[in-house]
Amino acid sequence: MYAHQILIKMRIERNKVKMKTYLVTGGAGFIGSNYIHYMFKKYGDSIRIINVDALTYAGNLENLSDLESNDNYTFIKANICDRDAINKIFEENDIDRVVHFAAESHVDRSIVNPEIFVETNVLGTATMLNAARKAWENADGSYKADKKFLHVSTDEVYGSLPEDGGYFYETTPYAPHSPYSASKASSDMLVKAYMDTYHFPANITNCSNNYGPYQFPEKLIPLIIHNALEGKKLPVYGDGKNVRDWLYVEDHAKAIDMVQEKGRLFETYNIGGHNEKQNIEIVKTIIDILREELAADDPRKAHLNYDLITYVEDRKGHDRRYAIAPDKIKAEIGWEPETMFKEGIRKTIKWYFEHQEWMEHITSGDYEKYYDGMYSKKLAD
Numbered sequence: 001m002y003a004h005q006i007l008i009k010m011r012i013e014r015n016k017v018k019m020k021t022y023l024v025t026g027g028a029g030f031i032g033s034n035y036i037h038y039m040f041k042k043y044g045d046s047i048r049i050i051n052v053d054a055l056t057y058a059g060n061l062e063n064l065s066d067l068e069s070n071d072n073y074t075f076i077k078a079n080i081c082d083r084d085a086i087n088k089i090f091e092e093n094d095i096d097r098v099v100h101f102a103a104e105s106h107v108d109r110s111i112v113n114p115e116i117f118v119e120t121n122v123l124g125t126a127t128m129l130n131a132a133r134k135a136w137e138n139a140d141g142s143y144k145a146d147k148k149f150l151h152v153s154t155d156e157v158y159g160s161l162p163e164d165g166g167y168f169y170e171t172t173p174y175a176p177h178s179p180y181s182a183s184k185a186s187s188d189m190l191v192k193a194y195m196d197t198y199h200f201p202a203n204i205t206n207c208s209n210n211y212g213p214y215q216f217p218e219k220l221i222p223l224i225i226h227n228a229l230e231g232k233k234l235p236v237y238g239d240g241k242n243v244r245d246w247l248y249v250e251d252h253a254k255a256i257d258m259v260q261e262k263g264r265l266f267e268t269y270n271i272g273g274h275n276e277k278q279n280i281e282i283v284k285t286i287i288d289i290l291r292e293e294l295a296a297d298d299p300r301k302a303h304l305n306y307d308l309i310t311y312v313e314d315r316k317g318h319d320r321r322y323a324i325a326p327d328k329i330k331a332e333i334g335w336e337p338e339t340m341f342k343e344g345i346r347k348t349i350k351w352y353f354e355h356q357e358w359m360e361h362i363t364s365g366d367y368e369k370y371y372d373g374m375y376s377k378k379l380a381d
Contacts (some may be wrong), residue, residue, distance in 0.1 A: 020047050023095045026102030027051030030215045033063035038253035048072040054079040058216040080124035090135035098149040107180045114179035121183035129194050149202040151191040156181035160319035167325035170268045177317045195266045203263045207271040208324045212249035213351040224286045231303040238314030240280030243321040247273030248339035255335045262333045272324025275341040
């Protein structure tokens, strides 16, 4: 058989397999954009992704600028609370997978303005569930084949752990302490209710703290990187000994894909990084690695030291320790974290060095107003 005949045969066989269409909510945000990049890197032209994002403060289309010309990538600006807009997307597209990232996600903002967290995280999730159910449910109450909804949530729904041990498991009772975690717990319960009541084809994942490229600098790691390079004070809440489990974002993206394809329907899976660190450890590690990575003659190196660390009044309701046990996802699906913390932080810092224009764009204007409102008074005290 000639080479061109082989190519034609391969194309015919490939076209027999339906291209899976993914609807990703919040895909212009930090975790969502990393997930989209991961999926195209893994599956290439064999999938199609529709990215729905309202482009609020943390949504940034620059995160996905390299995909704009792809025929199998579509961006739609819409709010997940807009029932008509979401229903229209399902009516015009045969959606196979929903990956639901879209959420208000910063604890500090939830303390200042809790209502928007309830609106987006709870009512928005209800809108997504209803639209998917309407599109996927058959007349007899069963569902079209190979459809799945994945709700991405957080370990913060479980509350706080003792400093001397213990882990969050999928069976750990919910005990949220902030408006943010309460809204996410509510959305988790809503998804559970749809699975139980309607046998809706879904999974829930609860992840630990993510870090990596494209993270908005209101979160600890990019905030510290940015401030340290600028020679600004590094705000640390309380005594700095609050503990979080850190997960490199690409490891999280891989886990989500594996749950979509291998997870048992109606199950919840915890996704953790096995990287427990105190906040003050994080800050000092970033300073150390920045000093290692900067050139010897870089003037910024002169001010990079622990003297920049400034302890500020603790956050209200600040949970002391989070730690996730990813035993179930490892046993059932075969996923485990691949990136240890120091390796992931070094990769993250190098990414920010290579994308300084991206950082400059998002740390101007509204971000500066937000930062001043959140930290200026505390740092001055």
